[in-house]
Amino acid sequence: MPLNLYAHPFSSYCQKALIALYENDTPFEFRMLGPDDESTVAEWMALWPLKRFPVLVDGDRTIMEASIIIEYLGLHHPGPVRLIPSDADAALDIRLMDRFFDNYVMTPQGKIVVNAIRPAEVRDAYGVEEARAMLDAAYRWLDGRMAGREWASGDSFSLADCAAAPALFYADWSHAIGEEFAHVHAYRQRLLARPSFARAVDEARPYRPLFPLGAPDRD
Ligand SMILES: N[C@@H](CCC(=O)N[C@@H](CS)C(=O)NCC(=O)O)C(=O)O
Numbered sequence: 001m002p003l004n005l006y007a008h009p010f011s012s013y014c015q016k017a018l019i020a021l022y023e024n025d026t027p028f029e030f031r032m033l034g035p036d037d038e039s040t041v042a043e044w045m046a047l048w049p050l051k052r053f054p055v056l057v058d059g060d061r062t063i064m065e066a067s068i069i070i071e072y073l074g075l076h077h078p079g080p081v082r083l084i085p086s087d088a089d090a091a092l093d094i095r096l097m098d099r100f101f102d103n104y105v106m107t108p109q110g111k112i113v114v115n116a117i118r119p120a121e122v123r124d125a126y127g128v129e130e131a132r133a134m135l136d137a138a139y140r141w142l143d144g145r146m147a148g149r150e151w152a153s154g155d156s157f158s159l160a161d162c163a164a165a166p167a168l169f170y171a172d173w174s175h176a177i178g179e180e181f182a183h184v185h186a187y188r189q190r191l192l193a194r195p196s197f198a199r200a201v202d203e204a205r206p207y208r209p210l211f212p213l214g215a216p217d218r219d
Contacts, residue, residue, distance in 0.1 A: 010207035022196035024079025097160035
């Protein structure tokens, strides 16, 4: 039975999981969550009533949360690219960076985007200011961290980079990474050049008009 991924190509968390699948050429079926796919949407809502995607189904197992999907793939469908090393200490730092990108980059950037699609009377200007401040702090810290590094943790591409790629991609659209953060810009470019993420970005291009803040005319 093939792996089934309930996802949308333009979703940042789905791209995070897709990068892991593409890194290892893992076969799977893409279950599109879109307005024209009502029965797939109904299946997904039954699987995960919290209504968040991606969701991976492997036989009788349902796996939620992009990080856990990547951990699961490493355990049950491993390929040549190990995104989480067996060395526990090295894995700890990778998980820290994964949390960093989810909590301090993806989350505040999502707040800015969600605020833009709310009705004007319930917009949260204060929350958006907080999100922008968090992103600036995250960019500053990451810039120091990335000095002299190729990837977010250790010497090779990992779970942390799967999280970083869509997080920095969309964060730069929502709240531009300052020019002074040269190491973050260089890292974002390296992520864009990684074939697994380049593929995810290409597959999502047709959906750019959906970006609530207006997608810039660049990657
Ligand atoms: N913590 C979840 C977050 C997943 C998430 O928020 N996904 C977004 C799409 S990028 C979503 O489901 N949005 C639907 C909604 O907010 O209603 C993960 O890591 O997978």
